[in-house]
Amino acid sequence: MARSDVQLMLDVKAGDEQSFALLLQRYRSPLVNFLYRMVRNREQAEDLAQEVFIRVYRARADYVPSAKFTTWLFRIATNLALNSVRDHRHQRMEISLDAPVTTDAEDGDERPLDVADKHPDIEQHLVEEVRRKMIRQAIEKLPEKQRAAVLLHKYQELDYNEIAKILECSESALKSLLFRAYEALRVELAPLVAHLMK
Amino acid sequence: MSCVRIESRILPYVDGRLKASEQRELERHLAACPACRVRVNEFRAVAGLLDELPQIEPSGGFDARVRARVAAEPAKRSWWAWFAPSPRVAFAASMLLLATIWIGSRPGPVDSPVDVASKDGPVIIDANDLPVLENFDVLSNFEPLTDLPQPVQADDANQQDSNSNQQM
Numbered sequence: 582m583a584r585s586d587v588q589l590m591l592d593v594k595a596g597d598e599q600s601f602a603l604l605l606q607r608y609r610s611p612l613v614n615f616l617y618r619m620v621r622n623r624e625q626a627e628d629l630a631q632e633v634f635i636r637v638y639r640a641r642a643d644y645v646p647s648a649k650f651t652t653w654l655f656r657i658a659t660n661l662a663l664n665s666v667r668d669h670r671h672q673r674m675e676i677s678l679d680a681p682v683t684t685d686a687e688d689g690d691e692r693p694l695d696v697a698d699k700h701p702d703i704e705q706h707l708v709e710e711v712r713r714k715m716i717r718q719a720i721e722k723l724p725e726k727q728r729a730a731v732l733l734h735k736y737q738e739l740d741y742n743e744i745a746k747i748l749e750c751s752e753s754a755l756k757s758l759l760f761r762a763y764e765a766l767r768v769e770l771a772p773l774v775a776h777l778m779k
Numbered sequence: 780m781s782c783v784r785i786e787s788r789i790l791p792y793v794d795g796r797l798k799a800s801e802q803r804e805l806e807r808h809l810a811a812c813p814a815c816r817v818r819v820n821e822f823r824a825v826a827g828l829l830d831e832l833p834q835i836e837p838s839g840g841f842d843a844r845v846r847a848r849v850a851a852e853p854a855k856r857s858w859w860a861w862f863a864p865s866p867r868v869a870f871a872a873s874m875l876l877l878a879t880i881w882i883g884s885r886p887g888p889v890d891s892p893v894d895v896a897s898k899d900g901p902v903i904i905d906a907n908d909l910p911v912l913e914n915f916d917v918l919s920n921f922e923p924l925t926d927l928p929q930p931v932q933a934d935d936a937n938q939q940d941s942n943s944n945q946q947m
Contacts, residue, residue, distance in 0.1 A: 598849075605845055613837045627841055634845045638852060716828050734790075735829050741791070756787040763790060766825045777824040 586650030594641045601641075605634055611737060612658055618732050619662035620669070621721055629665060633658045649743060656747045659729050666725050712773060719769035727762035734759060780808045782815055789815075793822050 584592070584600070586607070592600035612633055617626035636657050720728060726748060733744045745755040767774060785808055791797045792805050809816050 601849065602846075605842060609837050609841060609845075610834070613841070614834055617835055618832075623835065623838075627837060627844075630837070630841070631845050631848060635848050635852070638849050712828075713832060716832055720829075731829070734794075735826065741796070753787065756790065759790050760786050763822050763825055766829075767821050770825060770828055773828055774821050774824045777827065778820060 587646040590637075590641070590644050590650055591646065593638070594644050601638060604637070608654060609634075612654070615655070615658060615732055615737060616662055618720060618736070619659075619725075619728060620665050621717075625665065625669075629658070629661050632661055648746065651737070651739060652743045652746050655733060655737065655739070655743075659733070659747050663725050663729065715770060715773060719766050722769060723762055723765055727758055727765070730755060730758050731762045731766070780804060782808075782812060785815060789819055789822055793819065793826055 584603070586604065589600040589604050589607075593604070609630065612630040613626055616629045616633075617623055620626055620629065633654065637654065720731065723731065730744060730748060733739050733747060734741075739747070741752050741755055745752045748755060748758075750758070785805055788797060788801060788805055792802065797805065809819060
């Protein structure tokens with residue numbers, strides 16, 4: 582039977598390095614994805630995810646399982662991501678309308694799309710790309726805290742109570758925050774939503 | 780239930796995270812409110828669109844980089860570890876104890892004349908201890924001092940006391 586996160590962390594506290602490797606294996610992908618969607622830069626997301634794991638490791642001696650492990654883990658990640666977004670805000674460039682269309686950045690391949698691509702259905706591929714890009718940009722336009730709430734809710738599937746603890750707000754405040762975020766996404770993605778509603 | 784009140788419940792409803800009683804209450808409202816029904820369907824559509832974004836995988840060297848950073852971390856001793864018995868600490872403590880006992884068992888310094896005098900009798904000042912009287916010869920021959928009445932000698936004083944007692 583798989584050991585719980587808390588048990589693994591207690592084992593790390595007791596000096597079991599192998600348990601840390603298991604936690605790393607369990608959470609590297611969710612963390613990198615969450616951070617990537619927060620900061621929109623793969624390299625930076627991986628650096629931040631490494632920092633999260635290092636902070637967890639450094640805190641092992643003082644670890645007390647007072648909350649769910651994921652609450653603690655994503656609170657560290659969220660704080661790092663929010664700080665990073667604020668630090669890099671001035672460096673971020675607005676996406677130019679005449680910027681080249683790129684393939685899906687989430688595939689880790691941001692090369693410009695080659696029209697002469699050997700893709701069997703280039704039109705369909707382009708439509709999907711535009712669609713994904715719209716969704717990514719809609720998420721990116723959300724204020725940082727709303728973005729974090731949506732990502733934790735939608736992609737990490739954490740409980741409202743847990744997300745509220747991570748974002749240090751009440752559960753009702755979180756529900757209100759999420760409602761505003763989904764409202765903003767609904768407006769931003771109106772053409773796609775309307776298409777789906779037909 | 781008003782439309783404003785159900786706003787914060789729409790998303791939990793779409794997620795299927797509402798309690799059964801709350802869900803029934805909300806569905807009653809939706810049955811009577813077309814605007815909220817549309818809103819619920821739009822939120823469902825948004826949630827579906829968010830699902831379209833693919834996951835990314837961490838790069839190949841990610842684990843290795845984390846492990847390298849972990850390995851570079853200094854070994855951390857807990858606060859209580861400082862109290863754990865260690866040969867070096869035990870040796871240092873023993874030496875400190877022995878030194879304390881040895882210092883405590885040494886004979887104390889000889890009481891100075893001033894100390895003795897203050898306890899048992901008239902004050903006798905050791906001229907060598909007073910910097911003012913360092914040059915005792917000069918002071919003893921200092922002319923204004925020679926004009927002062929001679930101090931009463933201890934033996935003379937005792938004799939005078941005995942004489943006065945006899946007279947009484």
